[in-house]
Amino acid sequence: MTQDPIDATFQRKLRQEMKQWQADGLLSEEQRERILERYRHIDEIERKAGSGRMIQTISILGSILVGVGVLLFIAANWSEIPRFAKLGIIFAALLASHGIGYWMRYEKKNYPRVGASLILLGSILYGAGIFLIAQIYNITVHYPNGPLLWGLGILPLAYLLRFRSVLLLSLLALSLWLGMEASFHVSDLFQYVPVIVLYWTAGMAVWVLGLAHEGPAPSRELSGPYVLVGLLMTYAAAFLLTFDTRQENLGTPELMPFYLGILVLLAAAAAVTILKGSRDAGWRVELAALSTLTVGLCFLAMTSPGVATGPGFLSPRLLFNLLFAAGILGLICLGYIRRRPLYINIGLVFFVLDVVARYVDFFWKLLPRSLFFIAGGCILLAGGIYLERKRRAVLESFQVREDLP
Amino acid sequence: MRLKFAVVILLQILLLIGIIGYRAYWVATGEHILLQSAPVDPRDLFRGDYVTLAYDLSTIDLDRAGIRGDIRRNDRIYTVLQKAGDGTYRMASVGNTVPVGGKFLQGRVTRVNERATRFEVTIREDGAGDRTFEPRWFSFHEGERVILCLDRGGRVQASLREKEDARCRSGEAVAGTVTAVKKISFRQAAVEYGIEHFFLEEGKGKAMERARNARDLRVEVALREDGRGLITGLFLDGRRIP
Structure with missing residues (x-):
């Protein structure tokens, strides 16, 4: 969605700016109070009437339900609806939701949030249209093309309207495509580690693409979905490799076009980040770490050395575990330095997952089952309380520091 | 803005029509x-x-x-x-x-x-010559009496030991003595x-x-x-x- 004028990011920036204006003598303390009061007033309205975010959430859920409903309607009446009517329904629904959404949001301007959700619905219906047309005409030739066409078809819309929801949908469709297309290239179906490594490197490249969008205002709004999808792909893939995968290769020559594509994407994104990216503290560290790791992993995947995951000191599995732990620590530190609650939250989620996984690895055989569960549960509860308090303290400190005179 | 939006939506419509057109061209030019x-x-x-x-x-x-x-x-x-x-x-x-x-x-x-394995089985039919079949699986030995159930294409669907109540549920039945069994791996x-x-x-x-x-x-x-x-x-x- 486009940036909400009264959302938290804006308020935070405003307060920061006002401090500077006050220091420069542009703004008196009284004026500052009055401006802040204005936003408190809006806060209050939101509290009473339901926040913009809530309206947005409800209408997005509505869009998804309508989209699923249209799909089910066509599927359930498959034989009764003639081919042209099926196509008519698809095109009419697509045009109507885009058209009405645009009209509500930009022409009439009376229901901007509902309008935005209708445009998201249009993007879902477009994807549904691809699959329904493939179904009507029995096109099953190369099915990864479906999500590819979906992702690419709605990407221009996300950029034109600066819709984060549509961008997120597009990125999800494209990541689905990545896995499907890769499986058409990997000859050994049971060798899944190369696909995990592929997602890992692609995730980091997408993350850097997010950094590249953090520069000037119009593109900044779109960095969020890239960073989110990149972070989740990176950490989920890296987490899978902390287990005993018993496999030999990180990559396969069959995936060479993908590695090259990822490296090109990374190079372009890194260049844009260096030229135009955000200059917040820590951006250099983040960019350097991500680029090094992506290039390194791609290189290892291309040359694909044997990765015997057996026991032994400094086995690859141990290295992946150390790397993953360092990655979590790094992400949380970055979140603190760059003031990104998202980094801290995702870092903590994967920290907890890692603790659980390693606890199971090490103690499953050693402890009697009942004791294993009781002890594990206690550790998790205590750890959860500790982490939650820590997380809140850290997130609050972002606000507090800004409120200091 | 309105024009750009229309262009982007038109692009989506064109992509969808493109899929239909691609298929129509294929059907029109391809041999059936x-x-x-x-x-x-x-x-x-x-x-x-x-x-x-x-x-x-x-x-x-x-x-x-x-x-x-x-x-x-x-x-x-x-x-x-x-x-x-x-x-x-x-x-x-x-x-x-x-x-x-x-x-x-x-x-x-x-x-x-x-x-993968398949079998090459030769059966001497009663009152007829030898016939060779290739069932997916075969558990009988040379000299045993069996009934093979064939489908329309002449493929073996099932093989039964010859008994009074043994009969094929559908298709042609071939009864005879097994004269040769070969297990081939491929x-x-x-x-x-x-x-x-x-x-x-x-x-x-x-x-x-x-x-x-x-x-x-x-x-x-x-x-x-x-x-x-x-x-x-x-x-x-x-x-x-x-």
Whole structure:
């Protein structure tokens, strides 16, 4: 969605700016109070009437339900609806939701949030249209093309309207495509580690693409979905490799076009980040770490050395575990330095997952089952309380520091 | 802004129409052939009911086809087709290089079994000569009396020990004495041609499954010159399924 004028990011920036204006003598303390009061007033309205975010959430859920409903309607009446009517329904629904959404949001301007959700619905219906047309005409030739066409078809819309929801949908469709297309290239179906490594490197490249969008205002709004999808792909893939995968290769020559594509994407994104990216503290560290790791992993995947995951000191599995732990620590530190609650939250989620996984690895055989569960549960509860308090303290400190005179 | 929005939406519409046009062009320019098929599996939640169609050309004996060297998943396979007496096209030969001339289907290896087995069984029929069969599995020995149940294509569906109440449920039955049993191990590849799925309305999948056993299901395919096929229709007992 486009940036909400009264959302938290804006308020935070405003307060920061006002401090500077006050220091420069542009703004008196009284004026500052009055401006802040204005936003408190809006806060209050939101509290009473339901926040913009809530309206947005409800209408997005509505869009998804309508989209699923249209799909089910066509599927359930498959034989009764003639081919042209099926196509008519698809095109009419697509045009109507885009058209009405645009009209509500930009022409009439009376229901901007509902309008935005209708445009998201249009993007879902477009994807549904691809699959329904493939179904009507029995096109099953190369099915990864479906999500590819979906992702690419709605990407221009996300950029034109600066819709984060549509961008997120597009990125999800494209990541689905990545896995499907890769499986058409990997000859050994049971060798899944190369696909995990592929997602890992692609995730980091997408993350850097997010950094590249953090520069000037119009593109900044779109960095969020890239960073989110990149972070989740990176950490989920890296987490899978902390287990005993018993496999030999990180990559396969069959995936060479993908590695090259990822490296090109990374190079372009890194260049844009260096030229135009955000200059917040820590951006250099983040960019350097991500680029090094992506290039390194791609290189290892291309040359694909044997990765015997057996026991032994400094086995690859141990290295992946150390790397993953360092990655979590790094992400949380970055979140603190760059003031990104998202980094801290995702870092903590994967920290907890890692603790659980390693606890199971090490103690499953050693402890009697009942004791294993009781002890594990206690550790998790205590750890959860500790982490939650820590997380809140850290997130609050972002606000507090800004409120200091 | 309004114009740009319209252009972007137009792009989506054009992409969708493009898919339809692509298919229409394929159907218009491709040659239409009939393949004998058997559906296998029932439904997919996302796409409603559909049948998975298997063909005789879906599993390939690499040794018999004379394909040497390493065959792996995702390798291309070219199946040369020949018209049979009943109007359908059958597999004439298989290779991993593009054939020169003739009709052929282009497929993709999905699975390779390096140690598949089949049996070569010779039966001396009562009052007739020897006949050789190739059942998937055979557990009898030389000298034993057996009954083989054949399907319409002459393939062994089941083999039974000859007893008073033993009889085949359908198809032709061959009774006789086993004179030779040979177990042959070979390399087998499962191949996908992109003509394995046909979408149906809810509830029709079951009827298709029954048709599989009767083996009277034919698939009309629009075949491009590069060997890629696209299903244009399904015929059950000679009648087109809408």
